[in-house]
Amino acid sequence: MVTLRVNGEDRQADVPPDMPLLWVLRDVVGLTGTKFGCGIAQCGACTVHLDGQPVRSCQLPVSAVGDRAITTIEGIGATPEGTKVQQAWLAVDVVQCGYCQSGQIMAAAALLARTPNPTDRDIDAAMSGNICRCGTYVRIREAIKQAATGQPNGLQVIVDGGAA
Amino acid sequence: MKRFLIVVLLLIVIGVGAYFVLNRTDHDDGTAPVIAGAPANADPVARGEYLARAADCVACHTVPETGKPFAGGVAFKLPFGTIYSSNITADEETGIGRWSDDEFVRAVREGVRKDGKHLYPAFPYTSYTQLSRADVLAIKAYLFTLPKVRQPETPNDLGFPFNQRWAMGFWNAAFFRSQRFEPDASRSPEWNSGAYLAGALGHCAECHTPRNIGYGLKHGQELAGQELQGWRAYNITSDPVHGVGKWSDEALVQYLRTGYAQGHASANGPMGEAVAHSLQFLKPEDTAALVAWLRTVPAREGKDPIVVDPAPKAVVASSAMAPGGDDPSANVDGQRLFEGACASCHQWNGAGQQTPNAGLAGTRGVNDPGGANVTQAILQGVKMRIGQTDIYMPAFGHAYSDPEVAALANYVIHHFGGKEGTVTAEDVAKRRQL
Numbered sequence: 001m002v003t004l005r006v007n008g009e010d011r012q013a014d015v016p017p018d019m020p021l022l023w024v025l026r027d028v029v030g031l032t033g034t035k036f037g038c039g040i041a042q043c044g045a046c047t048v049h050l051d052g053q054p055v056r057s058c059q060l061p062v063s064a065v066g067d068r069a070i071t072t073i074e075g076i077g078a079t080p081e082g083t084k085v086q087q088a089w090l091a092v093d094v095v096q097c098g099y100c101q102s103g104q105i106m107a108a109a110a111l112l113a114r115t116p117n118p119t120d121r122d123i124d125a126a127m128s129g130n131i132c133r134c135g136t137y138v139r140i141r142e143a144i145k146q147a148a149t150g151q152p153n154g155l156q157v158i159v160d161g162g163a164a
Numbered sequence: 165m166k167r168f169l170i171v172v173l174l175l176i177v178i179g180v181g182a183y184f185v186l187n188r189t190d191h192d193d194g195t196a197p198v199i200a201g202a203p204a205n206a207d208p209v210a211r212g213e214y215l216a217r218a219a220d221c222v223a224c225h226t227v228p229e230t231g232k233p234f235a236g237g238v239a240f241k242l243p244f245g246t247i248y249s250s251n252i253t254a255d256e257e258t259g260i261g262r263w264s265d266d267e268f269v270r271a272v273r274e275g276v277r278k279d280g281k282h283l284y285p286a287f288p289y290t291s292y293t294q295l296s297r298a299d300v301l302a303i304k305a306y307l308f309t310l311p312k313v314r315q316p317e318t319p320n321d322l323g324f325p326f327n328q329r330w331a332m333g334f335w336n337a338a339f340f341r342s343q344r345f346e347p348d349a350s351r352s353p354e355w356n357s358g359a360y361l362a363g364a365l366g367h368c369a370e371c372h373t374p375r376n377i378g379y380g381l382k383h384g385q386e387l388a389g390q391e392l393q394g395w396r397a398y399n400i401t402s403d404p405v406h407g408v409g410k411w412s413d414e415a416l417v418q419y420l421r422t423g424y425a426q427g428h429a430s431a432n433g434p435m436g437e438a439v440a441h442s443l444q445f446l447k448p449e450d451t452a453a454l455v456a457w458l459r460t461v462p463a464r465e466g467k468d469p470i471v472v473d474p475a476p477k478a479v480v481a482s483s484a485m486a487p488g489g490d491d492p493s494a495n496v497d498g499q500r501l502f503e504g505a506c507a508s509c510h511q512w513n514g515a516g517q518q519t520p521n522a523g524l525a526g527t528r529g530v531n532d533p534g535g536a537n538v539t540q541a542i543l544q545g546v547k548m549r550i551g552q553t554d555i556y557m558p559a560f561g562h563a564y565s566d567p568e569v570a571a572l573a574n575y576v577i578h579h580f581g582g583k584e585g586t587v588t589a590e591d592v593a594k595r596r597q598l
Contacts, residue, residue: 018553126485
């Protein structure tokens with residue numbers, strides 16, 4: 001039995017120690033917002049935070065988590081960066097199919113927590129490990145800048161009056 | 165003419181005499197020092213299991229993921245051909261089920277199998293010759309409790325003259341001495357245990373000691389490092405710059421037990437196997453003994469010595485999330501590859517975040533301009549189980565071309581080692597073949 005601190009709540013899980021954290025989160029704890037993509041820590045879809053650090057939960061054995069606080073896409077909105085990122089994501093309408101987006105948002109929130117005003121280079125370096133098959137990269141970069149500055153930066157959603 | 169014949173005859177007699185003198189067998193049973201995990205009064209099978217692990221028999225005698233432990237068939241690609249390990253399960257037909265105690269002891273300590281033919285020294289009888297008879301027979305007793313696997317030997321793929329097993333008699337005359345472990349009374353019992361664990365059982369020297377042109381160990385260069393099967397087995401002498409002299413005892417213990425020592429090393433390749441199959445199972449007292457012995461290995465520089473840069477410019481200038489300090493014009497391709505495929509686990513400051521094993525900063529791999537182990541890790545990835553945790557890195561050999569792997573390896577060496585890597589696409593192509 002392991003105890004995990006997920007989004008501020010203690011969750012018990014009776015799982016083998018080598019089970020990847022992603023399996024525990026999705027199949028045992030029931031938080032299915034975090035996605036399974038490649039399964040080999042290469043696509044970024046499964047990104048969650050451990051004490052604010054983005055990690056690939058598909059390749060992280062649950063026994064390696066220890067007492068570090070886990071934040072998933074379900075809980076990221078409760079952090080200041082997460083709120084900003086989510087609002088900017090809506091304003092720019094980043095999402096297309098959406099499958100990679102929980103990972104993208106987790107990576108972006110972690111970036112902003114460390115680098116509040118990232119350059120294009122910072123964004124590339126931090127987000128390169130998160131793959132989007134729909135090619136939303138331009139909108140992702142735009143939304144990260146908007147989340148950082150609070151200023152609309154072009155690429156706004158025309159139908160969304162609130163953001164214009 | 166007569167005198168000439170006498171000289172020839174004399175030379176033959178001397179030659180034959182030398183052959184037999186140099187090939188003489190040490191008939192002493194031998195005595196092992198105290199090994200904490202295999203006390204003399206324990207059940208022989210339990211002792212044998214521990215000793216077989218300490219000798220890492222499984223690594224060479226088991227093809228991974230076949231579910232056939234000790235059934236042999238592992239390929240060893242050597243400069244002169246490929247040889248395959250043998251079946252050492254107790255199967256009567258294809259294994260060692262019909263071997264007597266004496267035959268087994270002779271094979272392990274003298275390199276001569278049941279039918280009297282020589283084994284090749286890929287099987288480290290050159291080290292195991294130091295084992296006590298009691299320890300060898302404990303290993304046999306353990307092997308005979310395991311399921312028998314019927315699996316015939318894979319024939320070796322060796323050209324002439326290397327396929328002539330009798331010729332190994334001459335190799336033995338030149339490079340092998342049948343000799344039991346000799347305790348050093350001037351050293352502590354712990355040191356003697358360590359010497360036996362490293363020399364007789366763990367056969368560290370077989371990978372870490374350079375070899376001469378005849379493939380014999382260069383004893384004057386003991387443990388100064390060697391490359392084999394495409395991987396560098398590093399210098400593990402007490403040399404403070406090129407060896408492990410500067411590592412703390414705690415770091416050495418941590419490395420031997422987990423394959424990872426912060427700021428020093430993260431095992432993969434053959435050493436990863438040695439930790440995963442063998443070293444992690446040693447009792448802490450035995451690990452401590454190994455370290456006590458390791459400390460006394462005379463310092464040597466070795467060939468192509470590696471100097472670890474403890475604080476390369478780029479590592480210092482980088483954060484976990486963002487790169488810094490790289491020459492912006494240099495190796496853009498390598499940086500882009502690292503950014504996309506590597507940074508999220510290894511981090512730009514080399515700290516490693518998925519697992520501490522992903523920490524690159526301070527390791528000899530990234531400080532080796534030749535990039536042998538960095539290239540191998542990129543091509544083959546890492547998969548080993550330490551305790552209850554899988555240490556995993558995907559293999560990128562199929563994902564990237566030779567020039568891409570070379571660019572990535574050179575970037576890693578530049579960024580984390582502060583050195584200019586010299587890996588070429590041709591090097592990568594060669595390593596793929598190993």
